[in-house]
Amino acid sequence: MKRIALRLIPAVVLAAAAGAPALAEEVAETPDPNVLRVCASTRDAPYSERNGQGFENKIAAVLAEEAGLKLDLVMIDNDAIYLVRDGVDKGLCDALIGVDSEDPRLLTSTPYYKSGYAFISREDRGFDGEKWQDVDREGYETFALRYHTPAETILKYTGRYEYNLIYHSSLSNFEDRRNKYTQIPASLVVSEVAQGNADLGIIFAPEGARYVRDSRTPLKLTLISNDLERSDGLIIPLRYEQSVGVSRARPELLPKIEAALVSGKARIEAILQEEGVPTLPLS
């Protein structure tokens, strides 16, 4: 019997808390040393969904069990990009299951897997590109992607961005993007490729893997093998190591997480494998 408590924090409360730090402190509780409080988003499929579904929430359950802690899954009713600001920093939770290993805002565990941006194509198209420059191919015009990702940079650097802007807006129902975090669902990026609306999808592989696996139209997922160097010399990595992030206010949790990652290694790998996430060797 898994010990999981699930709480939902509505976005309205968070918005109010953002404007008034005093209120946030009232919301925060004194942490119980026997509880692992994990923040997760209600709109971050396939990582996390409403009702605690999502493969990272499965990993959270494994970690809590391995660490002998009761899991308190704090569901934030907002996009995952707000989890640190509106969850961890507000003291609502102590850990996030998937963060970049170099995220400076949190204490991060030893990486437990590595993956990267990938091309998604229909198998019948026979696309064999594996470098980011390969989007620039004859007959490849329309690209599905998620906003705010290096996939946009790839299109900018191959001269395909402006041409696709309208198409991308259509994927988010032309929602007003002025000062608003707008996102295209990962499942839509994949289904657009499957239906032939997009010639290619460009997505962080863990976000697309499940939908590629489940697609009735056979799809191919290829990890991109090189990084992108911007004109100003800045390297935009296209492969990322993923860690568990722990609140800087709860450093005592980190060793427990590290131990749980070791003892639960096989179970976590099984979850990733079932999800279809292609992984790269950890350095």
Next chain:
Amino acid sequence: MRDTPRISLKASASALAVVLAFVAAPVKANEALVDLAKNTDNWVMTGRDYDAANYSTLTEVNKETVRRLRPAWSFSTGVLHGHEGTPLVVNGRMYIHSPFPNTVFAVDLKDPGKILWQNKPRQMPTARTVACCDVVNRGLAYWPGDGESGALIFRTQLDGHIAALDADTGETRWSMENADIRVGATLTIAPYVIDDLVLVGSSGAELGVRGYVTAYDVKTGEQKWRAFATGPDEEILLGEDFNLANPHYGRFGLGTRTWEGDAWKIGGGTNWGWYAYDPTEKLFYYGSGNPAPWNETMRPGDNKWTMAIWGRDAQTGQARFAYQKTPHDEWDYAGVNVMMLSEQEDKEGKMRKLLTHPDRNGIIYTLDRTNGDLVSADKMDDTVNWVKEVQLDTGLPVRDPEFGTRMDHMARDICPSAMGYHNQGHDSYDPERKLFMLGINHICMDWEPFMLPYRAGQFFVGATLSMYPGPKGDRQNNLGLGQMKAYNAITGEMKWEVMERFSVWGGTMATAGGLTFYGTLDGFIKARDSDTGELLWKHKLPSGVIGHPMTYTHEGRQYVAIYYGVGGWPGVGLVFDLADPTAGLGSVGAFRRLAEYTQMGGGVMVFSLDGEGPYSDPSVGEYEVIGAAEKL
């Protein structure tokens, strides 16, 4: 974007047109419009005439008589959303427009109780979701007809279409796709007729639409030219003499060079405000709006020619001048505001043809409209703080970095807010008093930029905006969000100014009766003494106002009309029932008390002295029993 625009043309060989051909020698449409506008029986365009001065010579309603102003009749459009602009009155008929679904109605002023015709277009319902700030429409345009073709009414639709309607029957003559709703481009601007062309702007900069103005043949809908705000010179349509008089404004190649890479392709600069026209110079004037994307860190450079005042040749679209008011906008000060034309002596006593433009950025600019020379640039209120001054010799604003929106800086009390000290309101110019009657927003804001990283190289840059009354308002109670002012563009002085509870969003109308009329968001139409600002009369309307008043005579009697129907950007919280104070870019918080004063509505209210009008004779419009005499 669609390559081949769809045209639907219905043959319209009306007998009337043939008859007309014999009687009238062809008169150029603009001459006919100028003549029609001279007759106070008409209000032929949203700004009354090509000067866009919203000034009427009528005096029946004046400082003495205005107290007797009462409703004569009213008309409901059946739409509960923001009603901007004015109805048109031509040849004894009133043409009334509505927000989405953009229905047009014609009524006879003799008996407005009967709708002569109505035309409701079929539109893609997605248009509603694409529009950023309520589903408004700013009005209609009238083309008087010629020997071949009868008069036309032009209407823009939220789904990006421009349609020509038969002014007599309401039948759709043609409809053109000016902007593709599937690319996020909408249309809210009032079309504008010059000669045999109808001009239309564009909306949707918030979605990355690259702005343009387009001219169509009034009779066929054929596109005559299209001029973009950004990109290569040949697409912006720059004339050979472009900015020759003011080379320091910048001349060629800047529509691409002032952007990083190809960012101009999604650079915004739409125009959804108002036009004015000088038939002698053959130039029309308008403002291009904000650059895209919204976040300034994403678009380094001056971002030309967004945020510019334009003077273009109406026949060719070629620009003679453009003056960029806010290079590299950081605040969303979309400068599409009204251009009011006047002829005045400048400080040196030289008579000049001027255009005056109260900009969203809080500065009111006056330019020589023949060549773009900057004559004056004054703060609309001394609380404007993002800019210390505008240098008249260079044209450049001297910014105060304290009130910038750079990433590492929490800016408090930036004035004006993103809504501007002046937004879409169509103001007026009283030539007798040499005063511009300005309806003003008095709203400031805090701007807290943030950068949120996420995994795998993803990040989001945004800002938390809070808006509240300016320093002269009542910040404790969140009221005092507007002002009325009378401005002299030559001396730079305000003749008078008064505070208002909410923004004066819709604009003003001045009359030779010494009155300035305007509507308020909380639902009053008011008349002030143009000399002193004294409030002489007001009337409570069914809903708040975001349109501007108009006036006309019918059978010798003066009427004053105004749309009611709250909405638009200040009304988004009320219209869409939003609670988060930072929603609507902060508008919801600023106008959170509006719902205590008004609710949604939509229609026209028409006033006259003592309410006298078509129904003073109660038998007008009565049901007539056919054959009644036989029954007796």
